[in-house]
């Protein structure tokens with residue numbers, strides 16, 4: 001593919017038209033452009049160009065049966081993607097789009113099978129990011145985009161992370177600054193009854209309940225219905241061990257144990273007096289969960305760069321966006 005990856009700075013508040021048109025032209029020619037969304041950076045291709053979409057799998061090293069999310073800039077774009085919009089979908093769209101909610105809907109024949117991994121459903125969302133919306137509008141087609149990270153790595157939340165994974169492998173990266181949410185969108189399956197949250201995100205089960213009545217969530221349902229959640233994911237190269245909140249003693253004990261085995265150890269915690277140990281790299285996380293979400297993937301990437309062997313992470317509470325954070329932490333810890 002492209003030997004040179006062009007990094008283009010674009011204003012997130014007032015995206016420069018000319019620059020957006022340049023990026024849209026790359027997509028129109030079948031190229032790959034990474035761009036910011038409010039959740040994480042996406043690796044985009046023209047969703048209606050099967051050859052371009054195939055290149056995403058190549059660049060990411062992504063299994064071919066793992067479908068990707070199609071990003072739209074206006075509700076009318078749904079017409080090309082789905083044959084039928086359920087009533088609940090209309091209400092959810094009114095309330096949560098643009099925003100971090102992905103809906104799984106029955107797909108129309110116009111969506112290439114490469115996008116959906118051969119499924120009869122398609123994942124769609126409208127991102128809340130001016131650059132993303134302007135890019136999709138300028139292309140005039142929906143944009144297929146998984147998170148912009150090599151398969152199995154933590155999602156990229158800055159243009160720098162994307163460059164780490166894709167330098168020389170994609171045509172362009174739009175640098176629109178750091179993302180505002182930090183964890184990927186909530187994935188809600190509306191194609192079957194009852195509706196199911198296949199991946200928790202910033203839009204929570206409590207946010208959705210008033211519109212849906214019963215909505216199920218859980219690992220079994222996710223594994224059955226969502227290919228992506230079957231794969232090991234969000235993983236730093238180091239081994240991750242989770243400890244209960246406020247259990248400083250457990251952290252100290254693990255540090256000693258790992259350090260004695262000559263391992264390079266890191267701690268990611270909100271409650272830990274680093275004075276307790278000089279044998280670990282300590283990253284203190286914010287108390288506020290929204291801020292925590294914004295930082296967690298960057299911290300995991302940084303610890304990888306420091307070639308840490310063991311990461312000890314203090315669990316967060318599973319409330320609000322904490323459900324999504326804990327989902328990612330549990331997966332990072334899964335072996």
Ligand code: TXA
Pocket residue numbers: 037039040041042043066067068069100102104116119121122123127145146147148183184185186187198199225226227228229
């Ligand atoms: O916030 C986000 O959603 C980001 C930004 C770039 O929009 N995108 C993202 O895409 O996280 P990706 O490909 O990394 O994750 C999409 C998830 C995967 O777990 C995939 O298996 C699932 O959505 N998915 C996609 N299409 C599906 C479908 N038709 N049925 C069930 N699950 C689907």
Ligand code: MG
Pocket residue numbers: 146147155
């Ligand atoms: Mg991903």
